[in-house]
Amino acid sequence: MSCSNLTMLSSSAATAGDPLFRLPSTTTSTTVSRRHSSAIHCNLRELRGRIQSVKNTQKITEAMKLVAAAKVRRAQEAVVSGRPFSESLVEVLYNINENLQSDDVDVPLTRVRPVKKVCLVVVTGDRGLCGGFNNAILKKAEQRIKDLKGLGLEYTVISVGKKGNTYFQRRPHIPVDKFLDGGNLPTTKGAQSIADDVFSLFVSEEVDKVELLYTKFVSLIKSEPVIHTLLPLSPKGEICDLNGNCVDAAEDELFRLTTREGKLTVERDVVRNPTPAGFSPILQFEQDPVQILDALLPLYLNSQILRSLQESLASELAARMTAMSNATENANELKTSLSRVYNRQRQAKITGEILEIVAGAEALG
Amino acid sequence: MVMNIRVLTPDRVICSTTADEVVLPGLTGQVGVLDGHAALITALDTGLLRIKSNEKWTPIILCGGLAEIDQNQVTVLVNDVEELTKIELSEATKELEKATLEVENAETSKARLDASVELKKASARLEAINYLS
Numbered sequence: 239m240s241c242s243n244l245t246m247l248s249s250s251a252a253t254a255g256d257p258l259f260r261l262p263s264t265t266t267s268t269t270v271s272r273r274h275s276s277a278i279h280c281n282l283r284e285l286r287g288r289i290q291s292v293k294n295t296q297k298i299t300e301a302m303k304l305v306a307a308a309k310v311r312r313a314q315e316a317v318v319s320g321r322p323f324s325e326s327l328v329e330v331l332y333n334i335n336e337n338l339q340s341d342d343v344d345v346p347l348t349r350v351r352p353v354k355k356v357c358l359v360v361v362t363g364d365r366g367l368c369g370g371f372n373n374a375i376l377k378k379a380e381q382r383i384k385d386l387k388g389l390g391l392e393y394t395v396i397s398v399g400k401k402g403n404t405y406f407q408r409r410p411h412i413p414v415d416k417f418l419d420g421g422n423l424p425t426t427k428g429a430q431s432i433a434d435d436v437f438s439l440f441v442s443e444e445v446d447k448v449e450l451l452y453t454k455f456v457s458l459i460k461s462e463p464v465i466h467t468l469l470p471l472s473p474k475g476e477i478c479d480l481n482g483n484c485v486d487a488a489e490d491e492l493f494r495l496t497t498r499e500g501k502l503t504v505e506r507d508v509v510r511n512p513t514p515a516g517f518s519p520i521l522q523f524e525q526d527p528v529q530i531l532d533a534l535l536p537l538y539l540n541s542q543i544l545r546s547l548q549e550s551l552a553s554e555l556a557a558r559m560t561a562m563s564n565a566t567e568n569a570n571e572l573k574t575s576l577s578r579v580y581n582r583q584r585q586a587k588i589t590g591e592i593l594e595i596v597a598g599a600e601a602l603g
Numbered sequence: 604m605v606m607n608i609r610v611l612t613p614d615r616v617i618c619s620t621t622a623d624e625v626v627l628p629g630l631t632g633q634v635g636v637l638d639g640h641a642a643l644i645t646a647l648d649t650g651l652l653r654i655k656s657n658e659k660w661t662p663i664i665l666c667g668g669l670a671e672i673d674q675n676q677v678t679v680l681v682n683d684v685e686e687l688t689k690i691e692l693s694e695a696t697k698e699l700e701k702a703t704l705e706v707e708n709a710e711t712s713k714a715r716l717d718a719s720v721e722l723k724k725a726s727a728r729l730e731a732i733n734y735l736s
Contacts, residue, residue: 315616323611326678330671334644426683427611521673524645525630533630533646533669537680541613 252367268351282587285580290574300369303562306555310458313552316423322550324541331538334530337521345528346441347535348471356444357393358382359432359468360551361452362402362418368558371461372401375453375550378463380452383412389431394445396435400586415439424547426540432547433540440469452546453553459560461553469540472536606638608654608677610663610684616664619683624655625677627670628727636672643672649723661729662687662731664724680736685724687731695732698726 280288282305360379362372379395379402386393394413397406399420404413418433421428422565448469453461608625610617627634628650634643652663668681693698702722709715 256735293672321612322609322616323680326609326611327680330669330678330680371643429613431680477711521642522641524643529630529648530644530669537613537668537682540682544613568609 242499247490271297280579280583282580282583285576285583288470289576289580290571292573292576294523296566296568296573299565299569303559303566304376305564310516310555310559312556313548316554317545317548320541320544324545327534327538327541329577331534335532337523337527337546344532345535347437347469347529347539350470351392351443351446353446355394355440355445356386357394357396357436357446357448359396359398359436359448359450360402361450361546362397362405363550363554364422365558366401368554368559369561369564371453371554371557372399374406375451376402376464378465379451380463382449396432398432399550408561410598413570420547420551424544424551426544429540429544429547429601432543433536436468436543437536437539450543450546452550453466455549458556463557465547466542468539471538606640606675608643608675608679610641610665610673610679610681611654612683616663618654620656622653622654622677623706626627626653626655627677628652628701629670630667633667634670635734636677637668638675640672642674647679647681649720649727651727653678653734659735662734666724685728687735690728690732692729692732695725695729697725699729701725 271461358379359374362375366372383393383395393417394420395406396416397403397414398418403417404418406412406417418428418432418435436448440448445465450466450468451463452466455461605621606623606625607619608622609619610687623638624714625636625728627636627645628648630646630648634668647668649667650665654661654663654667664685664687665679665681666685668679670677672710686706699722702725704717705718706722709718
């Protein structure tokens, strides 16, 4: 069935060639000519079949778009419902830090060591059909791995999400510590299991730095893969390897305990409630500050991971929404051009038949 | 003056209400909070949080975290809370015994840690039943 080729519906490549046979996948000249001739050689029945199948595909892409749109809303709600926690947490952390500035506090999670081995947590989606979403983040990971190799550092990967899992499983030369499933909606439990792995790797000094690679949700039509340093939770400064060279990624966004970072990006367009006046200056610590930080930092780690999972999911859904809306548009276009071909051929057939009849009548007369 | 209490987990707000008295499961023992308490930060252990309002205690089982008290506002930040299901007293006692045994029989330090968390939860559950009935 040369006429039923429906691949690359979702590609938004510019259409070229004969306006009559504008097919969305006409990217190279050879395919143009092939499509060209194949479109001509289709008979009416085949064309009808093809139009029908384009219609069906369009219905599917339309439905996927709507589902993604509804899920984006849910993902945003999840982010919103987690906001009070992260806001209070950052506030408490900020105030504790203010109170502790003079003290030299030693907590395992903040310990900065010379870097020998780096752990990369790569967050991907569970499904495809979402444009370049998964590719973009995996490319970022490859790039970072190359950089680390260039710096002569060891690395290991924790892969979150099915797409990343299959990617790394196909490349056995990349050492992977663990494969984790992303799940439908990011939960505290999911974030906790990642945090536990990361925590034990870091505290056992197996790795000296943990970086989180995920897709940041900027807006419904824009998202970008980013690298965050997760551990050590260093208040300031760069993290160096044995020779004192900085190993931070160039565009790395460090989590700074002293800043009010860690705000959700989706929040940006929402008016924030005015935060109540800060702590009273006389703040008591029930326990030793170290103990309090010990309790607080895992919470912080968890909420950061949960946030990145949520953002990654929101980006995935947004990417899928865009891809599917493109696909629907392309299907529409394809349908129009196909029906035009179909109508012309039908007309040509009728004209041919009339000509035959007229010629026959003339021959008789 | 009324005291406000908020219990927050990373994914939702568990409760946000007014209270007359709050008892927190602090890392160094229980912390009772009344109206007009001084500003305080405390780390929380796995255990039972009790909120008293209108002469009635509401128990919530917390899984470790942090609480801060400031100007009659208690904010409890925890990783997770455990759903309170209606279980029988005898069942809870049995679970507590089982958890105790597990702690005693744990071989690795990680297993012991996990088991002791379970033990704390079990005892908190038992305590919660007393407040529910």
